[in-house]
Amino acid sequence: MKQETVTIILPTYEEVDSLPFLIAAVAEIKKQDLPNLQLIIVDDNSDDGTEALIAETNSPWIRLIVRHHEKGLSTAVVRGLEEGESEFCIVKDADGSHPASAIPHMIDALTNGADFTVGSRYVQGGSTEDGWGVLRWINSKIATLMARPFTTVKDSMSGFLGLRRDTFLSAYNLDPVGYKIGLELIVKCGCKNVVEVPIHFRTRQLGESKLTLKVQWEYLQHVIRLLRYTHPKLVSFFTFAAVGVSGLGVYILALMVMPLIVSIWTAITWNFFWDRKYAFWYARSTTIFSQYLGFVLICSVGAVANYFITSWFVENAHSIPLAGFVGGLSASVIGIAFNFVFNKVLVFRK
Ligand code: GDD
Ligand code: MN
Numbered sequence: 001m002k003q004e005t006v007t008i009i010l011p012t013y014e015e016v017d018s019l020p021f022l023i024a025a026v027a028e029i030k031k032q033d034l035p036n037l038q039l040i041i042v043d044d045n046s047d048d049g050t051e052a053l054i055a056e057t058n059s060p061w062i063r064l065i066v067r068h069h070e071k072g073l074s075t076a077v078v079r080g081l082e083e084g085e086s087e088f089c090i091v092k093d094a095d096g097s098h099p100a101s102a103i104p105h106m107i108d109a110l111t112n113g114a115d116f117t118v119g120s121r122y123v124q125g126g127s128t129e130d131g132w133g134v135l136r137w138i139n140s141k142i143a144t145l146m147a148r149p150f151t152t153v154k155d156s157m158s159g160f161l162g163l164r165r166d167t168f169l170s171a172y173n174l175d176p177v178g179y180k181i182g183l184e185l186i187v188k189c190g191c192k193n194v195v196e197v198p199i200h201f202r203t204r205q206l207g208e209s210k211l212t213l214k215v216q217w218e219y220l221q222h223v224i225r226l227l228r229y230t231h232p233k234l235v236s237f238f239t240f241a242a243v244g245v246s247g248l249g250v251y252i253l254a255l256m257v258m259p260l261i262v263s264i265w266t267a268i269t270w271n272f273f274w275d276r277k278y279a280f281w282y283a284r285s286t287t288i289f290s291q292y293l294g295f296v297l298i299c300s301v302g303a304v305a306n307y308f309i310t311s312w313f314v315e316n317a318h319s320i321p322l323a324g325f326v327g328g329l330s331a332s333v334i335g336i337a338f339n340f341v342f343n344k345v346l347v348f349r350k
Contacts, residue, residue, distance in 0.1 A: 004107055005036040006088045009080030011073050012041055015094040016048040017206040023057060025100035033104040040065060040083055042076040074176030081168045090162040095204040098160040105197045106162040114195035115167055116186055118153060119160030125198030146223050150187050150230060153194045158182055160199060167191065175225060178218030179211065187226055240279040240340050244332050247271040252324035260310060268299045280348030294347035302335025
């Protein structure tokens, strides 16, 4: 028997069929290992009988929070973490995928010095039930790969996680979106020592997964947000470069239908809007007009080079797309560092 106080947080949406099994499994752990265990269910107004079910169990250690005005897995988890008053918190799915038997091992990891723990499919002893479609597997692998800049945790996508409540309270700038609250917590709580406890991930028996295309889109946004948080300068520069590449495409197309000067202006304007939005997202808002003016001025240095190189190629190589490509590209190569640095320092200040 362990004396630690532990709150299990169970985010649910339409899980009334799975809940009885889950509660039974957690109750068993409470009886065998962790007498001071509480359960907080954060339900997003499923309206499927969850409330009646919990009322019926009549167990003082189980608490149901129904959110009426908010939806989403991550914010539900955060809500549970805020409400839990125990020393330790464990978050797990309600659909039976995560074995309750791993909970005591996760608590052991935390009491032995880990500052974060996850139930992991990808360490020795962990596994995933067969029948995961190839697509879901590839999906999970790509998502995990995208998390590599932030953590070396093998199963960083796991929704089965544990941490001290104090660690959660130390989170800086928490910005929960989509499904990957574990990754968000590891990064924003600055967790270094993450211990992975092997689990067998079971396929959901009842109900349906809520992992939709929208959720995957949100994950992409989440990764970008995290990158901006951990590597702001790098993200700014690479976004600037990517916008530059798109601007080159716009320039070549424009050149095929418009005069040279207008094409240059079109490409600069195109770059301005995307750079303002994505490369210099943090810039404080001076008027867009003065930003535009500054941007055009700075870019005009490279634009002059572009003008001459493009016209030379139009006359001598007689190919407009080729001229646009060579002119635009050389202007970008000449201008990228210059344009980036001066726009960053003069136009898009923090
Ligand atoms: N409150 C609330 N609100 N709960 C939600 C919501 C929501 O909007 N969406 C999902 N949940 C709950 C579900 O009821 C379930 O208990 C848990 O969150 C996980 O949802 P699933 O729909 O079963 O997700 P999954 O199986 O596709 O994804 C799981 O595995 C992934 C790794 O493969 C989750 O654990 C993910 O976090 C994990 O990345
Ligand atoms: Mn699931």
